[in-house]
Amino acid sequence: MDDARRSRKRSRVAVAGASGLIGGALVRSLTADGHEVVRLVRHRPRSADEVRWDPEAGRVDTAGLTGCDAVVNLAGAGVGDHRWTDDYKTRIRSSRVHGTTALAEAVASMEQPPRVFLNGSAIGFYGETGDHPVDEEAPAGEGFLPSVCQEWEAAAAPARHAGVRTVFARTGLVVARGGGAWGRLFPLFRAGLGGRLGDGSQYWSFVSLHDEVAALRHLLDRADLSGPFNLTAPRPVTNREVTVAMGRVLHRPTPFAVPAPVLRVVLGEMAGDVLGSARVLPARLLESGFRFAFPEIDGAIRAAL
Numbered sequence: 153m154d155d156a157r158r159s160r161k162r163s164r165v166a167v168a169g170a171s172g173l174i175g176g177a178l179v180r181s182l183t184a185d186g187h188e189v190v191r192l193v194r195h196r197p198r199s200a201d202e203v204r205w206d207p208e209a210g211r212v213d214t215a216g217l218t219g220c221d222a223v224v225n226l227a228g229a230g231v232g233d234h235r236w237t238d239d240y241k242t243r244i245r246s247s248r249v250h251g252t253t254a255l256a257e258a259v260a261s262m263e264q265p266p267r268v269f270l271n272g273s274a275i276g277f278y279g280e281t282g283d284h285p286v287d288e289e290a291p292a293g294e295g296f297l298p299s300v301c302q303e304w305e306a307a308a309a310p311a312r313h314a315g316v317r318t319v320f321a322r323t324g325l326v327v328a329r330g331g332g333a334w335g336r337l338f339p340l341f342r343a344g345l346g347g348r349l350g351d352g353s354q355y356w357s358f359v360s361l362h363d364e365v366a367a368l369r370h371l372l373d374r375a376d377l378s379g380p381f382n383l384t385a386p387r388p389v390t391n392r393e394v395t396v397a398m399g400r401v402l403h404r405p406t407p408f409a410v411p412a413p414v415l416r417v418v419l420g421e422m423a424g425d426v427l428g429s430a431r432v433l434p435a436r437l438l439e440s441g442f443r444f445a446f447p448e449i450d451g452a453i454r455a456a457l
Contacts (some may be wrong), residue, residue, distance in 0.1 A: 164187070301322070356391055
């Protein structure tokens with residue numbers, strides 16, 4: 153921890169989604185620096201650092217948010233955890249939209265609301281971009297995930313209209329062993345079974361878990377920042393480049409390739425996401441002065457080991 157971070161004012165931060173990959177890492181980072189963290193939970197609170205909420209019912213114990221400097225919402229059903237049946241697509245959408253609405257309305261209703269409402273989002277906002285690089289100025293794409301991301305962000309309107317600084321973290325593919333897409337890739341590559349997906353030309357806009365948390369902390373700390381920010385490393389890489397880098401860092405062969413038709417049979421509609429290309433750049437994050445610790449794919453993979 154650097155001296156500048158040690159000298160910062162200690163804050164009280166409420167986190168929804170604290171049990172997830174990113175939320176858990178953020179909580180560990182905040183508590184390590186001496187900040188007070190309260191976790192939003194669906195069960196009856198078992199300790200002083202838990203606050204009850206029911207996102208589907210739109211209920212939040214706002215008394216538990218009293219004194220919070222920030223509310224962070226990273227809750228939502230995992231996009232890659234299940235095959236995209238109609239029921240699960242409804243769950244993906246509702247878990248994000250209903251949860252965000254509940255928290256945004258709770259924040260807006262408070263006599264002394266937090267200074268910042270930091271809401272999760274995703275680079276799925278842009279949809280398929282092919283080889284074309286996009287930043288935060290680009291419009292939303294078409295399809296299921298872009299529509300979910302638009303509704304997800306729009307649901308934060310009550311907080312923004314109440315004058316609370318509102319930030320959207322459009323996160324890319326997080327390089328980590330503990331979850332997400334890379335949580336599934338590491339065991340395969342370690343076993344020598346890794347390989348490109350489809351023809352491997354699709355862009356993967358990645359971010360190390362370390363940089364993801366550091367960027368969230370940066371967005372929380374900077375009172376002059378609001379709106380959408382892409383949380384992706386500065387140079388997106390193709391799936392073919394990811395495959396080569398994984399083999400290089402893990403010292404494993406990467407002889408296999410999964411044909412696109414097989415992926416479509418196994419994954420259903422979600423295969424479009426795996427085979428799609430999103431070349432997303434963190435323009436606003438870089439302009440704000442943020443510096444990536446792991447801007448290249450090899451470093452991001454090594455940091456996850």
